[in-house]
Amino acid sequence: AQKVTQAQTEISVVEKEDVTLDCVYETRDTTYYLFWYKQPPSGELVFLIRRNSFDEQNEISGRYSWNFQKSTSSFNFTITASQVVDSAVYFCALSEATGSQGNLIFGKGTKLSVKP
Amino acid sequence: AAGVIQSPRHLIKEKRETATLKCYPIPRHDTVYWYQQGPGQDPQFLISFYEKMQSDKGSIPDRFSAQQFSDYHSELNMSSLELGDSALYFCASSLDRGPPYEQYFGPGTRLTVT
Numbered sequence: 001a002q003k004v005t006q007a008q009t010e011i012s013v014v015e016k017e018d019v020t021l022d023c024v025y026e027t028r029d030t031t032y033y034l035f036w037y038k039q040p041p042s043g044e045l046v047f048l049i050r051r052n053s054f055d056e057q058n059e060i061s062g063r064y065s066w067n068f069q070k071s072t073s074s075f076n077f078t079i080t081a082s083q084v085v086d087s088a089v090y091f092c093a094l095s096e097a098t099g100s101q102g103n104l105i106f107g108k109g110t111k112l113s114v115k116p
Numbered sequence: 117a118a119g120v121i122q123s124p125r126h127l128i129k130e131k132r133e134t135a136t137l138k139c140y141p142i143p144r145h146d147t148v149y150w151y152q153q154g155p156g157q158d159p160q161f162l163i164s165f166y167e168k169m170q171s172d173k174g175s176i177p178d179r180f181s182a183q184q185f186s187d188y189h190s191e192l193n194m195s196s197l198e199l200g201d202s203a204l205y206f207c208a209s210s211l212d213r214g215p216p217y218e219q220y221f222g223p224g225t226r227l228t229v230t
Contacts, residue, residue, distance in 0.1 A: 037221075043204060045159070045221040091158060102210065103149055103172055104219065106158035 006107035023092030031097035040088040120222035137192040141209030148190040151206040
């Protein structure tokens with residue numbers, strides 16, 4: 001069965017620290033997609049990144065970087081030099097090509113607090 | 117660029133009442149997804165529609181129904197509301213239901229049942 005695990009419920013860091021949010025997934029599909037979403041206190045879900053199962057290249061976007069490793073079924077997210085505005089709940093999500101017909105399976109989320 | 121529109125943004129209902137949530141997808145998007153996010157919880161998939169037909173069904177209670185209309189907007193109808201239905205309801209849209217499943221989320225409707 002498909003599943004996304006975000007073991008870190010809450011993380012608190014001081015501004016300018018680097019922080020890594022962990023995500024481990026389970027799926028039987030060979031083709032699947034992984035996502036990260038940010039949910040600030042205002043409540044909306046902000047899309048950050050999508051990765052397909054055939055592309056293990058790591059990606060960097062400004063202060064954000066993602067490490068996808070199929071061997072460990074992990075898709076971790078690192079924020080470099082964190083800022084107060086990064087405070088939010090971050091969700092990792094999985095979508096299978098055949099199993100779920102596109103709907104997203106979310107992890108429980110990691111609440112990140114960045115203190116000044 | 118146009119985004120997904122949800123209305124109303126906030127809704128307060130009493131137990132046993134009914135509620136209707138509306139979702140207007142991004143123009144030309146033909147697939148709509150509904151998710152429910154309880155307080156402190158992750159979003160849970162409820163139901164999806166592709167080209168006005170139900171595509172997939174998740175953990176949607178029997179008291180809820182939904183449909184997608186000819187103009188591709190979707191409505192989620194909720195009857196006999198319970199306190200546990202208090203949640204943030206998201207609608208997302210995508211251009212067809214195939215990969216890469218890029219879903220664009222609306223701002224959500226916050227439903228409070230008292």
